[in-house]
Amino acid sequence: MLHDPAQLDLMFQALADPARRSMVERLSRGPASVSQLAEPLAMSLSAVVQHLNVLEASGLVRTEKLGRVRTCQIEPQALRAAEHWINERRLAWEGRLDRLGDFLAETKDET
Amino acid sequence: MLHDPAQLDLMFQALADPARRSMVERLSRGPASVSQLAEPLAMSLSAVVQHLNVLEASGLVRTEKLGRVRTCQIEPQALRAAEHWINERRLAWEGRLDRLGDFLAETKDET
DNA sequence: GAAATAGTGAAGCAGTTACTTCAGTATTAC
DNA sequence: GTAATACTGAAGTAACTGCTTCACTATTTC
Numbered sequence: 001m002l003h004d005p006a007q008l009d010l011m012f013q014a015l016a017d018p019a020r021r022s023m024v025e026r027l028s029r030g031p032a033s034v035s036q037l038a039e040p041l042a043m044s045l046s047a048v049v050q051h052l053n054v055l056e057a058s059g060l061v062r063t064e065k066l067g068r069v070r071t072c073q074i075e076p077q078a079l080r081a082a083e084h085w086i087n088e089r090r091l092a093w094e095g096r097l098d099r100l101g102d103f104l105a106e107t108k109d110e111t
Numbered sequence: 112m113l114h115d116p117a118q119l120d121l122m123f124q125a126l127a128d129p130a131r132r133s134m135v136e137r138l139s140r141g142p143a144s145v146s147q148l149a150e151p152l153a154m155s156l157s158a159v160v161q162h163l164n165v166l167e168a169s170g171l172v173r174t175e176k177l178g179r180v181r182t183c184q185i186e187p188q189a190l191r192a193a194e195h196w197i198n199e200r201r202l203a204w205e206g207r208l209d210r211l212g213d214f215l216a217e218t219k220d221e222t
Numbered sequence: 223g224a225a226a227t228a229g230t231g232a233a234g235c236a237g238t239t240a241c242t243t244c245a246g247t248a249t250t251a252c
Numbered sequence: 253g254t255a256a257t258a259c260t261g262a263a264g265t266a267a268c269t270g271c272t273t274c275a276c277t278a279t280t281t282c
Contacts, residue, residue: 005129012127015197017240018116021123028200030207034259047241049260054239068249068258079201083194086126089139090190096141128270145229158271160230165269179228179279 003081007059011082014058019043020051027061027074034070114192118170122193125169130154131162138172138185145181 014020023037038048052072055061059078063070125131134148149159163183166172170189174181 005132008132009127009129012123016120016123016127018120019240021116021119021196024200028203028207035257043240044242045259046243046261050240065259068247070259074200074204076201076204079197079204083197083201085132086190086194086197089135089185090187090194092139093185093187093190096139130270146227154270155272156229157231157273161270176229179277181229 003085008082008085010054010058011060011078014054014060015082017051017054019048020055023048023051023055023072024060024074027072031071031073034072037072114196119193119196121165121169122171122189125165125171126193128162128165130159131166134159134162134166134183135171135185138183142182142184145183148183 015024019041022041026032026037026040034045034049034052037052038045041048052061052063056063059075061072062075063072065071126135130152133152137143137148137151145156145160145163148163149156152159163172163174166183167174170186172183173186174183176182
């Protein structure tokens with residue numbers, strides 16, 4: 001699994017923009033062309049292509065060009081890597097709280 | 112659960128920086144003061160405070176000042192919100208793939 | 223109460239980001 | 253082969269980031 005810090009930078013950076021998240025959202029419902037991704041967004045096609053390049057560089061999206069149409073897909077492994085990083089930290093924190101709770105409960109028993 | 116797009120912007124933006132992720136990592140092992148957070152980082156204390164403000168604005172970290180020491184803690188609910196957003200999209204995509212697989216399997220049966 | 227500690231706030235600055243427009247290149251349709 | 257489609261690429265720009273330094277304010281500690 002990709003745990004390269006630079007890759008995480010790129011993924012979280014990519015997800016930090018609402019236009020890009022809406023593109024990921026759209027792609028989570030199935031592949032789409034650049035124009036289809038652009039359609040609901042209030043910005044030029046050029047801007048959408050630039051966002052798409054960010055998503056592709058982050059590894060979250062893979063694209064393939066057939067004829068004049070560039071078709072885009074989600075790369076679920078990259079999503080999983082980002083999810084995993086967050087999950088690990090949250091579990092570490094929650095585990096700590098649990099152990100603290102146990103300790104306090106035991107301490108209380110002993111008094 | 113916080114699904115405000117602007118809040119997600121702030122959270123992902125906050126996680127996009129390696130210094131801030133390292134601060135979250137440190138905090139996942141327990142609360143820390145600003146100086147303790149700064150210690151492993153090769154930057155001024157001022158810079159660390161600025162990163163901390165970003166983390167706090169995103170909701171990922173909560174801080175409390177007692178005397179002259181500001182103690183920082185992870186806010187696991189915020190982590191969970193970010194995790195949840197990613198998870199939903201990944202599951203949508205994977206569910207789609209599964210249904211496509213089923214469809215292809217059925218189609219094959221019928222021939 | 224003087225000195226050390228812990229953090230705060232503002233100004234400044236180089237680099238990056240999120241767009242824009244405009245001009246271009248393939249590919250496909252008629 | 254002409255026109256429409258689907259992008260692509262470069263240049264420009266305004267706003268935002270991630271630092272720095274320096275001056276400062278509270279709190280402890282001795």
